[in-house]
Amino acid sequence: MLSAPAFLDTLERTGLSTWLRESESLFAYYFVLVLHNIGLALLVGTCSVLGARLLGFVPELPLVPLRRFFRLVWIGFWLNMVSGAFLLIAYPTKALTNPLFYLKLVLIALGVWVLIRIERECLVDEAAIASRLAAKRSLVLWMLGVWLGVLTLGRSLAYTASYILYGKGT
Amino acid sequence: MNFDHLHLLLNHVPIIGFVIALALFVASFAGRNTDLRRSALIVFAVVALVTIPTFVSGVAADRTIANDAGVSEALVKRHEGAAMLGLWFVMATGAAAMTALWRFRRTAAGPPRADIVAVLLLSTIATGLMARTGNTGGDIRHPQPGTAQGTPVAEGSIGAIIHAFEPAPDGFTDLMVATKWWWATMMVMHFVGLSLIIGVVGAIDLRIMGFARELPLAPLHRLLPLAMIGLGLNFVTGMLAFIGMPVYYAADIAFWFKLCALMLLGVNALLFYMTGIFDSVEHLGPGEDAALSAKIIAAGSLLLWFAVIISGRYIQRFEDSLRF
Numbered sequence: 301m302l303s304a305p306a307f308l309d310t311l312e313r314t315g316l317s318t319w320l321r322e323s324e325s326l327f328a329y330y331f332v333l334v335l336h337n338i339g340l341a342l343l344v345g346t347c348s349v350l351g352a353r354l355l356g357f358v359p360e361l362p363l364v365p366l367r368r369f370f371r372l373v374w375i376g377f378w379l380n381m382v383s384g385a386f387l388l389i390a391y392p393t394k395a396l397t398n399p400l401f402y403l404k405l406v407l408i409a410l411g412v413w414v415l416i417r418i419e420r421e422c423l424v425d426e427a428a429i430a431s432r433l434a435a436k437r438s439l440v441l442w443m444l445g446v447w448l449g450v451l452t453l454g455r456s457l458a459y460t461a462s463y464i465l466y467g468k469g470t
Numbered sequence: 471m472n473f474d475h476l477h478l479l480l481n482h483v484p485i486i487g488f489v490i491a492l493a494l495f496v497a498s499f500a501g502r503n504t505d506l507r508r509s510a511l512i513v514f515a516v517v518a519l520v521t522i523p524t525f526v527s528g529v530a531a532d533r534t535i536a537n538d539a540g541v542s543e544a545l546v547k548r549h550e551g552a553a554m555l556g557l558w559f560v561m562a563t564g565a566a567a568m569t570a571l572w573r574f575r576r577t578a579a580g581p582p583r584a585d586i587v588a589v590l591l592l593s594t595i596a597t598g599l600m601a602r603t604g605n606t607g608g609d610i611r612h613p614q615p616g617t618a619q620g621t622p623v624a625e626g627s628i629g630a631i632i633h634a635f636e637p638a639p640d641g642f643t644d645l646m647v648a649t650k651w652w653w654a655t656m657m658v659m660h661f662v663g664l665s666l667i668i669g670v671v672g673a674i675d676l677r678i679m680g681f682a683r684e685l686p687l688a689p690l691h692r693l694l695p696l697a698m699i700g701l702g703l704n705f706v707t708g709m710l711a712f713i714g715m716p717v718y719y720a721a722d723i724a725f726w727f728k729l730c731a732l733m734l735l736g737v738n739a740l741l742f743y744m745t746g747i748f749d750s751v752e753h754l755g756p757g758e759d760a761a762l763s764a765k766i767i768a769a770g771s772l773l774l775w776f777a778v779i780i781s782g783r784y785i786q787r788f789e790d791s792l793r794f
Binding site for chain 1: 650666670
């Protein structure tokens with residue numbers, strides 16, 4: 301028997317949660333999933349491009365204007381905070397009874413800290429950064445590693461849940 | 471939609487296309503005709519792309535004719551196994567041809583000998599395997615004179631050797647879905663590939679469309695191999711996932727939408743690189759504006775990649791949306 305807090309049950313019975321899960325509308329659950337997927341592509345995809353440049357793959361690419369693309373990283377991030385909240389409302393028991401979900405949250409927090417540092421320290425003055433870039437190598441690798449971890453954990457949540465709904469095991 | 475008719479429409483393209491491309495390719499060695507060689511490589515790449523919906527429509531056609539009297543399940547499976555083996559060699563030829571075309575751009579002397587040998591070797595094997603796929607497919611509906619439809623076919627000596635390498639379709643399918651961990655790993659790789667494609671292609675498209683104009687295009691475009699790694703990863707994991715649950719995907723309208731968007735992306739890429747539009751933006755410097763034709767191609771690419779993601783994500787929602 302599931303010994304999960306009763307508020308999960310309450311949350312699942314709310315109109316929004318029920319609608320997200322059960323509606324036949326194209327704009328219910330799968331629409332939120334699409335948004336979450338687009339956010340992931342913007343965040344991880346743009347990080348890959350920035351990472352490739354910061355690791356020295358295309359040194360001819362100027363760094364300072366590349367900073368413009370960092371806006372896409374944050375758009376992807378906030379899109380996924382919002383769409384992720386809706387996914388959580390749709391299946392609260394599924395996420396909150398899975399330890400991997402908490403690990404994902406920890407990695408996201410770590411990832412945000414790394415992103416802020418990259419934005420502040422790596423994409424500033426073109427002349428000064430060239431000499432500092434070698435020292436930032438591990439920070440860039442952390443950025444790529446952590447967000448790859450978030451992606452992997454997020455995808456794994458679909459296959460590792462012990463409960464789909466309150467009182468319903470897999 | 472009648473899937474066995476769609477399969478009949480498509481299934482001649484890989485066979486005839488590869489025979490013609492291989493003939494052009496071999497002919498290009500006489501007189502070192504580089505234009506002819508480039509044409510042959512383009513045909514290989516295009517035909518490889520069309521082979522994907524051909525394979526997919528074959529699975530759907532199998533479901534359509536499965537209940538017909540006189541159709542032998544064993545003959546269908548034999549054809550499917552031949553198609554699976556052939557598919558990988560066609561894909562590999564397409565990838566090798568695209569690599570060679572890429573290097574054609576970079577050096578006046580043409581691609582290195584290793585590329586040419588790889589294309590020659592892979593395409594020769596692929597052409598042979600496609601011929602066998604066509605032949606085994608023909609046996610399903612058109613038996614040898616004097617035998618009834620559905621009669622088991624004895625393999626010839628060459629057929630028996632090739633048959634040893636052909637996967638048993640059901641066994642391969644079971645292997646893909648045997649553990650949820652392998653499936654989850656494939657899906658994670660598919661999402662990593664998707665991110666690499668959107669990151670690199672999206673950045674190039676946005677720059678051409680006029681965003682972040684301070685960036686020169688050439689160094690940004692040099693990141694394209696990263697997107698190609700993503701594309702390769704997603705072709706392989708995508709096809710493996712399809713083989714894992716072929717009927718699930720073939721009966722799904724969203725999956726067909728995704729395939730159509732991918733084919734249009736192929737056309738879009740061809741227009742970009744083969745009609746001189748890419749040459750017009752290749753050396754775009756900081757602050758320079760791209761031609762309208764290039765902007766339209768870039769916007770089309772961005773739109774179509776998002777269509778691929780959206781229809782891919784709706785596959786689950788449209789389970790069983792098509793009737794055979």
